[in-house]
Amino acid sequence: MSTPKKREGGGRTYRRVHNALWLRLTDGTYRVGDVLPTQRELEKDLQVSRTVVQSVLKDLGERGFLASVRGSGTTVVALPTAKGSPQSDSQVRPTLYEYIGTAFSEPEVTLDLVALTAETFIGHFRSQTELVEAGRITPQRVTVRMLLPSEDADLEFPRALDPKDDRVRLRWRNRVRLHIAEMGDYCDRLKAQNVEVKLLIRRRRRAPEFKLVLLNDTHALVGLYSPVVGPIRLDDGTVVQRAVDVKGVGVNLHHYERHVVGVEDDDSQYGDYREWFDSRWKLST
CATH class of the missing domain: 1.10.10.10 (Winged helix-like DNA-binding domain superfamily/Winged helix DNA-binding domain)
Structure with missing residues (x-):
């Protein structure tokens, strides 16, 4: 880009x-x-x-x-295409679109995700699935681990400010269920293309403070979730005037790359996020 x-x-x-x-x-x-x-x-x-x-x-x-x-x-009139390595500078942050496209150019794809709904991630995963079906990319194995909030957790966001109003949380729950079902469908479509696919989903009992994607054990993309108070439109068209949600669309992502010291040691910020994800994954069910 x-x-x-x-x-x-x-x-x-x-x-x-x-x-x-x-x-x-x-x-x-x-x-x-x-x-x-x-x-x-x-x-x-x-x-x-x-x-x-x-x-x-x-x-x-x-x-x-x-x-x-x-x-x-x-x-x-035209759509962007991911070509070459992702780029970023002081003006434009890296995008998940670019990095996930680069990840899928490899025969072995590993994607670890921490998110509130996973909607953006799954949209990009769908795009890569369509490229596989079109024969434009040919990954052999794809492994995805998704760490999402538990459905019955008392989340700080999204929620209505009125503690008796549960509609915003139910909207979030239903959307996450839909996204997970869509993710399963895309994995099945990859399997139909003879791609070996493993999808694992675990739940945490709290809302994430940031979005995190680890790609091919090499790159980390991190974006802070910033809570905002304002109206939220429900799926039936009604509006909850005072609710807490986070800015998800267009959130700035920060890129960290793995730097290997010796054989296995990693003293980079990527290593910190890798360790954080692995520890939370083990603690989640």
Whole structure:
């Protein structure tokens, strides 16, 4: 992924919105021919100013992914592709899309995940499954370990501020159940392509403070979950006006790479996250 320019209204907010729309282009949310929501709708959805939305759309248009016609909105005309090694710099954070694509280019794929819902991860996993089915990549073995919150845990988030209102937590529970079922379907599709697949899921009795993905025992991507208070729309269309959720879409990820000292020792920050995940995995059931 090449580096977008830092435009007016840039900085952290610009990067978050750019990452959010980039994710939607790569995880199947937006496909070629789709018309994007209006700028006003994106402004409300992403909770940013119109200037930031316009700046990000302009950059994606200049790079050949979007085309805008007055009176007809903004249309997706091309999708990004992961080529070569992931890149990052001071302007654009690394993306899970890039790193999971690189992981699947290897014959042996190992993915360890800590997340609140795993929705983004599973979207990217689906994209890689479709590439396998198309014959564009040919992994031999895929092992996935997912560490998610327990369904009956008293989670700090997501939840309604009214302790008697359980609707937000139930919404989270139902979505996680759906995502896990989808993950199983994608694994079955890989098996149908003669890929050896192992999917393991364990539960923790607390909400994670950060999203963590370990890829091929080489790379770690880490993004902090930042709780925010505001309205949450339920699946039936009703709105819980005061609830706690976390900013998941477009969250900034930080990359850490494994550095081996001697034979097995690893003194990098990657090693710290690897040790953290393995210890929590052993304690979970």
